Amino acid sequence: MAAAAPRPRTEEELLGRARALAGARLGEVAASLRRPVPSDLRRAKGWVGELVELALGASAGSRPEPDFPELGIEVKTLPVDAQGAPKESTHVCAISMREAAGAHWETSVARAKLARVLWVPVEAAAAIALPMRHIGQAILWSPDTREEALLRRDWEEHMELIALGRSDQIRGEMGAVLQVRPKAASGGSRTPVSDGDGVRAAALPLGFYLRPRFTAAILGRVYAPLR
DNA sequence: TTGTGATCATCT
DNA sequence: AGATGATCACAA
Numbered sequence: 001m002a003a004a005a006p007r008p009r010t011e012e013e014l015l016g017r018a019r020a021l022a023g024a025r026l027g028e029v030a031a032s033l034r035r036p037v038p039s040d041l042r043r044a045k046g047w048v049g050e051l052v053e054l055a056l057g058a059s060a061g062s063r064p065e066p067d068f069p070e071l072g073i074e075v076k077t078l079p080v081d082a083q084g085a086p087k088e089s090t091h092v093c094a095i096s097m098r099e100a101a102g103a104h105w106e107t108s109v110a111r112a113k114l115a116r117v118l119w120v121p122v123e124a125a126a127a128i129a130l131p132m133r134h135i136g137q138a139i140l141w142s143p144d145t146r147e148e149a150l151l152r153r154d155w156e157e158h159m160e161l162i163a164l165g166r167s168d169q170i171r172g173e174m175g176a177v178l179q180v181r182p183k184a185a186s187g188g189s190r191t192p193v194s195d196g197d198g199v200r201a202a203a204l205p206l207g208f209y210l211r212p213r214f215t216a217a218i219l220g221r222v223y224a225p226l227r
Numbered sequence: 228t229t230g231t232g233a234t235c236a237t238c239t
Numbered sequence: 240a241g242a243t244g245a246t247c248a249c250a251a
Contacts, residue, residue, distance in 0.1 A: 041233085041234060041235085041247095042234080042235065042247075043247055043248070044233095044234095044247080044248070045232075045233045045234040045235075045246080045247055045248070046231075046232030046233045046234085046247085046248065046249080047232080047233085047248090048232085048233080048234095049231090049232045049233060050231090050232055050233090050248095050249090053232080060231090060249090060250075061230095061231075061250075061251085062229085062230050062231030062232080062249080062250055062251070063230075063231080063251090064229090064230060064231085067231095076232095076233095077232085077233085079233085079234080087234090088233075088234065088235095089233095089242085089243090090233085091231090091232075091233060093230080093231090094229070094230050094231085096229095124234090171243080171244095172242070172243040172244065173242085173243080179242095179243090181243065181244065181245090182243090182244060182245065182246090183230085184245080184246080185228095185245095185246070185247080185248095186245070186246065186247095187244080187245060187246085189228090191228080191229080205228095205229080205230095207230090211242090212241085212242085
């Protein structure tokens with residue numbers, strides 16, 4: 001590939017691209033796409049994710065919908081340590097706090113994105129230089145009944161608090177698998193919210209994140225049948 | 228400003 | 240060590 005990959009038209013095409021990417025190093029992928037490799041990720045936090053999306057043929061857009069809308073598939077890179085365990089939580093989506101009151105899990109952005117996810121593990125141990133880090137074998141995942149129930153419960157509990165205008169009472173400790181944390185440019189960021197009585201107010205923008213334990217369980221499925 | 232891609236930095 | 244709260248870059 002000399003430029004960005006063509007947009008895959010089928011799930012098989014996308015999976016084929018993901019398979020071709022497995023085992024590659026970030027440096028060589030970047031070179032083939034003619035993209036510079038940053039010296040570190042401190043000022044390029046989304047670089048790995050953007051590189052993988054480009055290689056898979058995703059569009060660069062930033063709309064609140066899955067990366068491949070026609071396939072209903074969201075792509076997420078997963079930074080893993082030397083043991084193959086996720087090092088970080090996974091950002092799911094921003095929360096539209098003004099519309100929390102009338103929101104439903106079934107039609108939520110969070111559910112749409114988590115309905116079908118192509119997880120792409122990427123080495124992230126600090127000891128490995130960025131260009132040398134390997135991309136792992138991707139996993140196409142959908143939540144099973146139990147997982148969806150857990151996600152839904154956490155989502156509904158958080159959204160109820162937000163709808164009541166109590167988003168400032170939300171803590172990262174809440175939520176078994178899906179937590180809510182700030183998602184902003186800085187701690188001074190504010191977004192419109194409605195308080196309990198529909199009065200205009202402003203609060204820190206929040207986003208949904210999957211806990212590392214949850215994504216670790218997803219990666220574990222690959223090895224579980226072998227044990 | 229909001230949403231995308233996330234990791235950083237600090238505290239327990 | 241693990242997790243929470245804070246933060247960085249870019250597009251529309």
